[in-house]
Amino acid sequence: MKTRLVLLLAAALAACGAPARTDIPKDHPTAPAPAPDFELRDLTGKPVRLKDYRGRTVLLDFWATWCEPCKQSIPRYVAMQDRLRGKGFAVIGVDMSEEPELVSGYARKLGINYPVVIDADATLFHSYRGTGLPAAYLIDAQGSIRGRWNGFDAATGLDVEAATDRLLGDKPQL
Numbered sequence: 093m094k095t096r097l098v099l100l101l102a103a104a105l106a107a108c109g110a111p112a113r114t115d116i117p118k119d120h121p122t123a124p125a126p127a128p129d130f131e132l133r134d135l136t137g138k139p140v141r142l143k144d145y146r147g148r149t150v151l152l153d154f155w156a157t158w159c160e161p162c163k164q165s166i167p168r169y170v171a172m173q174d175r176l177r178g179k180g181f182a183v184i185g186v187d188m189s190e191e192p193e194l195v196s197g198y199a200r201k202l203g204i205n206y207p208v209v210i211d212a213d214a215t216l217f218h219s220y221r222g223t224g225l226p227a228a229y230l231i232d233a234q235g236s237i238r239g240r241w242n243g244f245d246a247a248t249g250l251d252v253e254a255a256t257d258r259l260l261g262d263k264p265q266l
Contacts, residue, residue, distance in 0.1 A: 124236035128219040132209035154227040156188040157198045162226045165244040
């Protein structure tokens with residue numbers, strides 16, 4: 093188990109920051125894949141279940157405190173949460189295998205305004221077929237994955253926002 097986790101973290105670190113846009117175009121001919129459901133506890137101990145977010149568009153963001161591009165993506169997602177909160181949108185942050193005390197302090201420092209859960213053994217990351225950090229998954233109100241991004245830069249941030257706005261029926265706000 094520890095070997096698997098070490099290999100996962102090594103792969104995540106190697107891929108950390110290499111942006112790759114894999115947004116599913118709105119006219120994509122095949123149906124989006126169902127998002128794997130999960131139940132993990134947030135930093136206050138409250139259960140967070142994806143199924144409880146049905147009816148809302150969700151951005152599931154995998155990150156870690158040591159990931160440099162995550163330090164750029166998280167503030168962007170905090171701003172999106174503020175801007176879109178009343179429009180049926182929610183962000184769920186997923187920290188990769190770090191100690192809760194470290195994650196709590198980091199979340200406070202960055203002003204994270206959405207639930208953060210810890211994927212202690214990377215089971216959730218594997219169920220989403222994650223390949224590196226940060227990794228963001230846009231899930232529609234019916235529970236299907238409609239976009240995937242690995243890594244983060246300014247263009248990725250714009251892509252994530254545009255795809256989210258499309259799902260919510262808004263025009264992109266630049």
